[in-house]
Amino acid sequence: MPPLFRKFNVEIVNKLGFNKKLKVHCKSGSHDFPITYLNIGESFQFKFTILLTTLYWCNLWQGPNYKHHVVFDAFLPDKDFIDGTCTGMHPNVCMWIAKEDGAYVLNKKFHGEYFMYKWDAPTRNTSEVAPANEYEFNHV
Numbered sequence: 243m244p245p246l247f248r249k250f251n252v253e254i255v256n257k258l259g260f261n262k263k264l265k266v267h268c269k270s271g272s273h274d275f276p277i278t279y280l281n282i283g284e285s286f287q288f289k290f291t292i293l294l295t296t297l298y299w300c301n302l303w304q305g306p307n308y309k310h311h312v313v314f315d316a317f318l319p320d321k322d323f324i325d326g327t328c329t330g331m332h333p334n335v336c337m338w339i340a341k342e343d344g345a346y347v348l349n350k351k352f353h354g355e356y357f358m359y360k361w362d363a364p365t366r367n368t369s370e371v372a373p374a375n376e377y378e379f380n381h382v
Contacts, residue, residue, distance in 0.1 A: 244324060246293065249289060249291060252268070253337045257282070259341075263305035270297055292319055297319065298317040310363075310364055314338075314359050327347055328348075329349065329350045330350065346358060
């Protein structure tokens with residue numbers, strides 16, 4: 243069981259090289275954050291209360307042309323995700339880091355940044371999507 247009714251944070255950090263901007267769009271089934279553009283070293287953070295239905299996913303695009311894209315589950319209401327993927331309830335944050343080769347998560351089990359997702363190859367269609375399991379969970 244996840245730690246229900248506790249506060250939690252998700253943070254996205256731009257650590258891309260070559261002074262590239264990062265385009266960020268995070269949402270859930272009930273909340274859609276505005277698209278945000280981050281300069282090198284800047285971060286986007288949101289806070290929420292953990293419920294059984296609390297699911298957030300994020301789309302990231304690597305500037306300057308925003309053709310490299312990645313979509314991932316930024317938070318799942320699962321104890322294994324909170325403790326295994328993120329840093330647990332202390333300090334109650336899941337920090338995602340965008341780098342040149344993909345998206346990393348700060349993970350205390352591995353004592354630092356852990357590689358999670360590679361950027362998609364650039365295509366003409368880089369529209370937003372939800373992760374496959376996210377779509378099924380919210381729309382079944």
